Amino acid sequence: xxxxxxxxxxxxxxxxxxxxxxxxxxxxxxKDAQGAPFVSREILSLYQKQKDSLDEEMKQxxxxxxxxxxxxxxxxxxxxxxxxxxxxxxMRKNGAQMTTEQLRQVLNKVLDYFSGKERKPVxxxxxxxxxxxxxxxxxxxxxxxxxxxxxxxxxxxxxxxGDVEFLKKYRVGVGISLDAPLRSLNNKTRPSASSGFAxxxxxxxxxxxxxxxxxxxxxxxxxxxxxxxxxxISTMTKFNIHxxxxxxxxxxxxKVPCVLFNPVRFTQKHSLKVKPDEKLMTKNFLxxxxxxxxxxxxxxxxxxxxxxxxxILSIVAPEARRMMCxxxxxxxxxxxxxxxxxxxxxxxxxxxxxxNSSGGNIFKTxxxxxxxxxxxQKIRSRFVEKIAECDVCLYRNICGAxxxxxxxxxxxxxxxxxxxxxxxxxxxxxxxxIAEGKEKYCFREEGWDNLVYNYKLL
Amino acid sequence: MAKKIESGKENKKQKSxxxxxxxxxxxKCAKTANGLSHFVMYGDVPKEKTLL
Numbered sequence: 122x123x124x125x126x127x128x129x130x131x132x133x134x135x136x137x138x139x140x141x142x143x144x145x146x147x148x149x150x151x152k153d154a155q156g157a158p159f160v161s162r163e164i165l166s167l168y169q170k171q172k173d174s175l176d177e178e179m180k181q182x183x184x185x186x187x188x189x190x191x192x193x194x195x196x197x198x199x200x201x202x203x204x205x206x207x208x209x210x211x212m213r214k215n216g217a218q219m220t221t222e223q224l225r226q227v228l229n230k231v232l233d234y235f236s237g238k239e240r241k242p243v244x245x246x247x248x249x250x251x252x253x254x255x256x257x258x259x260x261x262x263x264x265x266x267x268x269x270x271x272x273x274x275x276x277x278x279x280x281x282x283g284d285v286e287f288l289k290k291y292r293v294g295v296g297i298s299l300d301a302p303l304r305s306l307n308n309k310t311r312p313s314a315s316s317g318f319a320x321x322x323x324x325x326x327x328x329x330x331x332x333x334x335x336x337x338x339x340x341x342x343x344x345x346x347x348x349x350x351x352x353x354i355s356t357m358t359k360f361n362i363h364x365x366x367x368x369x370x371x372x373x374x375x376k377v378p379c380v381l382f383n384p385v386r387f388t389q390k391h392s393l394k395v396k397p398d399e400k401l402m403t404k405n406f407l408x409x410x411x412x413x414x415x416x417x418x419x420x421x422x423x424x425x426x427x428x429x430x431x432x433i434l435s436i437v438a439p440e441a442r443r444m445m446c447x448x449x450x451x452x453x454x455x456x457x458x459x460x461x462x463x464x465x466x467x468x469x470x471x472x473x474x475x476x477n478s479s480g481g482n483i484f485k486t487x488x489x490x491x492x493x494x495x496x497x498q499k500i501r502s503r504f505v506e507k508i509a510e511c512d513v514c515l516y517r518n519i520c521g522a523x524x525x526x527x528x529x530x531x532x533x534x535x536x537x538x539x540x541x542x543x544x545x546x547x548x549x550x551x552x553x554x555i556a557e558g559k560e561k562y563c564f565r566e567e568g569w570d571n572l573v574y575n576y577k578l579l
Numbered sequence: 580m581a582k583k584i585e586s587g588k589e590n591k592k593q594k595s596x597x598x599x600x601x602x603x604x605x606x607k608c609a610k611t612a613n614g615l616s617h618f619v620m621y622g623d624v625p626k627e628k629t630l631l
Contacts, residue, residue, distance in 0.1 A: 146603070146605075147603060148601070148602065148603035149601060149602050149603070150601050151601065161601060163601075164603060167603060171605070175605070437604065437605065437606050438605065438606040438607060438608070440607065440608075441606070441607065441608050571608055571609050572606040572607065572608060572609065573606065573607060573608075573609045574604060574605070574606060575604075575605040575606060576603075576604065576605055577602075577603070577604035577605075578601070578602055578603045578604065579602045579604060
């Protein structure tokens with residue numbers, strides 16, 4: 122099957138979409154009496170006019186290795202025990218933790234790397250649970266507030282009201298983990314660590330965090346009170362896929378502007394135990410997307426499903442994407458990297474439990490050396506044209522076949538995504554919404570308003 | 580009927596579209612935060628009027 126140049130996607134009985142999968146030029150068109158797509162002279166002319174520049178833009182976007190963000194794990198330890206975590210259990214229990222001074226050293230190394238570059242780098246404090254090193258993290262945010270844009274991913278167990286005020290004051294982007302809108306359901310996959318130390322660390326007078334993070338997260342969401350920098354991250358498993366629609370409505374009622382529904386990854390084998398049925402996950406995910414659009418359209422307050430928004434973006438504005446998992450090669454070791462609590466530089470946090478992933482230790486060497494290291498080059502060399510099924514797929518530059526860490530741990534990173542059919546279905550849905558003119562409801566208003574036409578045929 | 584093809588920076592007003600219409604378009608960022616578009620994720624929090 123040849124998938125070079127324009128190829129046809131079947132939309133419905135009367136309409137088709139033609140697409141060049143290499144540069145994601147697309148056009149929607151009517152079908153003729155025989156059911157074949159009618160590609161007008163205007164579409165062909167537009168395609169011929171734009172093709173070379175779109176090819177070049179896509180090449181630059183996919184294969185440049187310009188770092189824009191660094192994930193830092195200030196601690197390997199965690200006060201949760203989620204069944205799908207990609208951080209090995211031993212590490213979460215007894216792993217390393219940076220001191221305030223070590224974290225300063227890391228941030229200064231990052232500054233050195235970005236010295237002379239126009240771009241203000243993004244620092245994201247990430248897994249395991251960064252608020253176990255709260256003092257070091259907050260101290261760093263205070264000291265480096267003018268040098269970096271900061272983000273924080275947390276399970277919320279240790280968030281106190283004063284912390285929320287601090288994060289809002291410093292305009293920190295905050296991702297908070299919540300899997301379901303019901304306490305019992307959420308706490309199945311977001312339990313506190315069995316050691317009980319999470320419970321002991323609960324602030325005096327505050328509800329115990331023993332059991333799971335539901336109460337702590339809902340309380341924190343209310344403190345955030347519609348903060349533009351808040352997003353909720355849900356991992357889709359066999360337990361929560363029936364509640365995605367309710368989750369969207371629940372979060373919207375709490376003024377949360379953004380949610381991500383990420384399919385569980387199988388980088389660690391134990392997460393296979395919570396694998397959802399792919400068809401059910403797809404159906405419920407799309408129902409949640411439609412609910413988010415309906416709420417955004419009718420309530421005057423938007424909520425976006427960010428990983429779906431990224432799929433829409435990959436069609437209408439591919440170079441505007443920020444989330445890097447569905448680009449091929451992915452952003453790991455290319456647009457971002459992770460520094461673990463012991464200082465190891467790995468292409469992405471997902472690699473933390475995998476052997477031969479380190480590009481060097483930041484306390485001994487530099488980011489430049491890590492970017493040129495063999496493990497980083499290996500990840501950058503994994504792209505869809507090298508995967509047999511993807512090389513002939515019309516969606517190859519929309520989905521990107523995630524994730525190399527997950528697939529590598531399963532034996533071969535040069536294979537299609539575990540949830541390939543899920544991605545195909547949501548891309549089809551994205552084209553349907555574009556045909557209906559609903560795509561703007563998939564973005565924050567300021568994001569959509571910030572886009573202008575490169576070209577249009579409407 | 581011939582459709583009009585346009586290019587270049589232009590604000591867009593989007594209305595619901597008929598499902599059977601012919602169309603194609605590509606968008607790009609008018610301005611960026613730190614060289615990147617600011618849509619959803621970390622580090623993209625819009626600054627409020629009261630600066631730090």
